[in-house]
Amino acid sequence: MPVAEHDESAADAAPAIRFDRVSVTFGGVRALDGVSFEVDRGEVHCLAGENGSGKSTLIKVVAGVYRPEPGAHMEYFGRPETTVTPQLARRRGVAVIWQDLALFPEMTVAENIAFDHLVGGMRLVEHGAIRKIAESALARLGVDLDLGARLNKLPIARRQLAAIARALASDAKLIFMDEPTASLTQAETDMLLDVVRTLSASGVAIVFVSHRLAEVLEVSSRATVLRDGRLVGVFEAAGLSQTRLTELMTGKQFDQRISARSFAAAPAVLSVEDLSRHGEYEGVNLALRAGEVVGLVGLIGAGRTELAHTLFGMTRPDRGAIRLNGRNIAFRNNRDAIAAGVAYVSEDRLALGLVQQQSIADNLVITRLRAISNAAGAISRAKKAAAVAKGVTDLAIKIGRPADAVSTLSGGNQQRVVLAKWLATSPKALILDCPTVGVDVGARDGIYRIIRRLAESGIAILLISDEVSEAFFNADRVLHMAAGRIVGDYDPRSVSLADLESAVYA
Amino acid sequence: MVDRIERHYAVFGRDVWGLLGFLALALIAFAAAAPQFLTAANFSSMAFQVSDLGLLTLAMLMPIISGGFNLAIIATANLSGLTLAWILNLNGGPQAGVLAFAGGAAAALAVGGASGAAMGATIAFLGAHPILASLAMMIFLRGLGEYLTRGGDISGFPDFLGEVGHGELLGVPVPMLVLVGAALFWHFLLSHTRHGFAVTMIGSNARAAEYSGVPVKRTITLVYALSGMMCALAGILMLTRFNSVRVGHGDSLLLVTVLACFLGGVDPFGGFGRVAPVFVALLILQTLSSGLNLLGANQHLSTAVWGLFLIAVMSLRWAGPVLAKLLKRTKE
Numbered sequence: 001m002p003v004a005e006h007d008e009s010a011a012d013a014a015p016a017i018r019f020d021r022v023s024v025t026f027g028g029v030r031a032l033d034g035v036s037f038e039v040d041r042g043e044v045h046c047l048a049g050e051n052g053s054g055k056s057t058l059i060k061v062v063a064g065v066y067r068p069e070p071g072a073h074m075e076y077f078g079r080p081e082t083t084v085t086p087q088l089a090r091r092r093g094v095a096v097i098w099q100d101l102a103l104f105p106e107m108t109v110a111e112n113i114a115f116d117h118l119v120g121g122m123r124l125v126e127h128g129a130i131r132k133i134a135e136s137a138l139a140r141l142g143v144d145l146d147l148g149a150r151l152n153k154l155p156i157a158r159r160q161l162a163a164i165a166r167a168l169a170s171d172a173k174l175i176f177m178d179e180p181t182a183s184l185t186q187a188e189t190d191m192l193l194d195v196v197r198t199l200s201a202s203g204v205a206i207v208f209v210s211h212r213l214a215e216v217l218e219v220s221s222r223a224t225v226l227r228d229g230r231l232v233g234v235f236e237a238a239g240l241s242q243t244r245l246t247e248l249m250t251g252k253q254f255d256q257r258i259s260a261r262s263f264a265a266a267p268a269v270l271s272v273e274d275l276s277r278h279g280e281y282e283g284v285n286l287a288l289r290a291g292e293v294v295g296l297v298g299l300i301g302a303g304r305t306e307l308a309h310t311l312f313g314m315t316r317p318d319r320g321a322i323r324l325n326g327r328n329i330a331f332r333n334n335r336d337a338i339a340a341g342v343a344y345v346s347e348d349r350l351a352l353g354l355v356q357q358q359s360i361a362d363n364l365v366i367t368r369l370r371a372i373s374n375a376a377g378a379i380s381r382a383k384k385a386a387a388v389a390k391g392v393t394d395l396a397i398k399i400g401r402p403a404d405a406v407s408t409l410s411g412g413n414q415q416r417v418v419l420a421k422w423l424a425t426s427p428k429a430l431i432l433d434c435p436t437v438g439v440d441v442g443a444r445d446g447i448y449r450i451i452r453r454l455a456e457s458g459i460a461i462l463l464i465s466d467e468v469s470e471a472f473f474n475a476d477r478v479l480h481m482a483a484g485r486i487v488g489d490y491d492p493r494s495v496s497l498a499d500l501e502s503a504v505y506a
Numbered sequence: 507m508v509d510r511i512e513r514h515y516a517v518f519g520r521d522v523w524g525l526l527g528f529l530a531l532a533l534i535a536f537a538a539a540a541p542q543f544l545t546a547a548n549f550s551s552m553a554f555q556v557s558d559l560g561l562l563t564l565a566m567l568m569p570i571i572s573g574g575f576n577l578a579i580i581a582t583a584n585l586s587g588l589t590l591a592w593i594l595n596l597n598g599g600p601q602a603g604v605l606a607f608a609g610g611a612a613a614a615l616a617v618g619g620a621s622g623a624a625m626g627a628t629i630a631f632l633g634a635h636p637i638l639a640s641l642a643m644m645i646f647l648r649g650l651g652e653y654l655t656r657g658g659d660i661s662g663f664p665d666f667l668g669e670v671g672h673g674e675l676l677g678v679p680v681p682m683l684v685l686v687g688a689a690l691f692w693h694f695l696l697s698h699t700r701h702g703f704a705v706t707m708i709g710s711n712a713r714a715a716e717y718s719g720v721p722v723k724r725t726i727t728l729v730y731a732l733s734g735m736m737c738a739l740a741g742i743l744m745l746t747r748f749n750s751v752r753v754g755h756g757d758s759l760l761l762v763t764v765l766a767c768f769l770g771g772v773d774p775f776g777g778f779g780r781v782a783p784v785f786v787a788l789l790i791l792q793t794l795s796s797g798l799n800l801l802g803a804n805q806h807l808s809t810a811v812w813g814l815f816l817i818a819v820m821s822l823r824w825a826g827p828v829l830a831k832l833l834k835r836t837k838e
Contacts, residue, residue, distance in 0.1 A: 338719045355707050356714075366715070366718040376699075379698055379700060
């Protein structure tokens with residue numbers, strides 16, 4: 001088609017991509033149903049939707065991984081296409097940066113950025129050329145990275161920049177970013193947004209794909225919202241709030257109310273005094289009372305998870321006392337802590353919270369092996385089935401069969417499995433480390449209600465959160481941790497969310 | 507019905523029928539090709555031969571499911587056998603009594619268990635890589651054995667040991683009975699106990715298991731201790747079968763045990779594996795080697811055929827889901 005190739009004037013005016021009537025069906029499930037999607041050149045666009053709304057399917061259609069059903073219109077920079085392969089999409093300038101970044105941790109920054117120039121063909125690797133490619137891509141981003149450093153020595157935010165540079169190095173003109181801010185601090189997010197502005201000004205379009213978009217809305221011009229595989233609509237980003245966006249994504253209205261109550265009179269279940277561990281946290285005092293939800297917020301690296309690990313017996317403090325029901329205790333390992341009534345829900349559900357490949361049933365009983373087996377160590381099938389059934393009913397977990405791998409469940413249901421396995425140990429104190437990470441907006445409400453219900457049953461809860469608003473609306477008291485110390489103790493009833501957020505994210 | 511299928515999978519794994527099909531095919535092919543194949547004598551000799559490999563494969567199986575590896579199985583079996591031989595010789599050699607044998611066997615099991623526990627502790631507490639730790643243990647045990655025996659054979663054992671190594675009980679070779687007993691015990695341990703539960707969880711994700719309160723270090727130490735004891739049992743059986751002990755006896759079986767595990771559907775990365783399909787895989791390997799032997803093939807050829815067979819099985823395992831998908835698509 002030489003005509004299309006040379007018809008630059010018409011193509012210049014066309015949007016970066018224009019997709020119409022896109023439908024995709026997987027084994028009877030309609031993942032996308034007649035969806036339209038358009039992104040202008042140099043535009044910053046949001047693609048919003050819950051897990052399962054079809055947003056990843058849509059990206060994969062644009063990237064040429066999935067083929068839509070006949071009747072779809074696909075157009076890249078003014079050029080209509082009938083069949084799109086991943087190679088073709090890349091040639092047209094589409095790049096996708098997935099959440100896991102898909103980089104090579106053992107290779108240097110320069111090698112990662114220039115990777116697409118390295119593969120293919122039997123050529124010698126020219127280190128000078130690699131450096132040059134990497135330098136020019138970084139220059140376009142306006143950032144500075146140590147080209148010779150191994151990627152795995154870099155913090156996640158810088159790896160992300162390397163991934164963007166890699167896309168630029170292969171001449172991307174439309175970059176999809178999947179959940180780009182999920183593991184960034186506010187300062188890092190700001191840096192990313194600066195880079196995005198630079199790119200947009202130079203004519204590269206960016207699509208943020210996320211269900212948490214408050215931070216990126218300000219730099220975006222429009223948002224496309226999907227729900228259950230259908231297009232809800234395309235909205236101007238100006239004036240769109242996270243609450244409104246959540247309503248659009250879920251089709252439900254959420255009322256967020258402060259639920260804080262006073263617990264000054266209740267007995268402390270778990271308390272620590274002057275607790276310190278070198279390089280992690282310093283002089284921490286805190287008390288969790290029966291029935292109380294204590295929020296713990298702070299930036300990543302503030303020492304929240306490290307403190308939780310000590311409370312859970314995984315690490316030992318250098319100094320200070322831990323008391324459980326008023327008695328001093330020293331845990332040798334987390335089995336001591338579990339036996340004493342402390343449970344810990346890890347922030348990393350994929351690697352630490354659940355044994356993903358193994359069954360739902362096994363994950364539910366893993367904390368209670370002694371209770372379902374006899375003195376000789378033989379597991380009773382009946383007791384195991386009963387324990388599994390109890391966990392599934394108590395937390396209303398939606399499962400297929402108990403023997404299915406737990407990885408087949410949605411994020412929200414996986415988190416319910418985690419909660420169920422810890423509730424089976426009848427904990428007195430429950431530490432929740434970012435319990436709604438990777439859980440859909442719609443399913444979070446269910447997790448919050450479970451947390452509230454557990455507190456009402458008398459469990460003392462420490463709710464660690466990356467989102468100040470989560471702690472603000474769901475905790476009775478919010479502690480602010482920074483650089484290893486607890487620097488603030490707030491009552492949500494006497495402080496505004498905005499003030500609290502500016503204190504934490506300052 | 508779904509429940510029964512689940513239970514069936516729980517015991518036999520998902521591809522035991524395919525393996526049984528292979529076994530049947532091999533049996534039919536050899537029966538057609540070699541007239542001596544379908545005789546009681548042949549099956550009896552197969553049963554005798556499969557037992558050493560079988561016990562050693564069980565010793566390899568548990569570490570692999572736990573996400574590890576045990577390269578020291580043959581060396582452990584040899585050194586345990588030497589322990590038994592030493593105690594028998596101390597008690598009069600050919601004149602040694604049943605009691606001396608019982609004591610010697612217990613000592614052999616203790617040696618196997620202790621060397622396994624030491625290896626397991628190195629892996630669990632010091633974080634050594636299982637391949638390196640077991641390689642070091644293998645070299646140590648071999649060297650120790652060669653030093654003690656000066657590289658020679660030890661023989662001259664009481665006659666009643668032949669009853670164990672070559673005897674039959676109700677028409678079934680005693681070594682086969684030992685193997686079946688050991689396999690049943692291993693199956694119970696892996697599928698119905700806290701230990702087995704912990705082993706599979708650790709094999710899939712040791713850190714997640716630890717966060718859930720599974721005693722990871724203790725379990726891994728126990729895995730290698732049990733593996734060492736299973737090696738010792740193999741060493742004892744080999745002594746009774748060959749009426750001699752020598753360091754290096756059975757060296758060629760080391761990687762065949764790995765082959766048998768993978769053939770039996772054990773996940774090389776840990777977390778998944780069942781005793782029953784591995785047992786069927788053992789029978790297949792033995793059938794192939796006995797059948798080829800009867801056809802007059804060189805022993806080395808049967809080793810080559812084992813390798814080819816594993817490649818074929820891996821290809822089929824890959825092709826199975828692809829074929830099923832294609833079939834489904836054409837139906838639609």
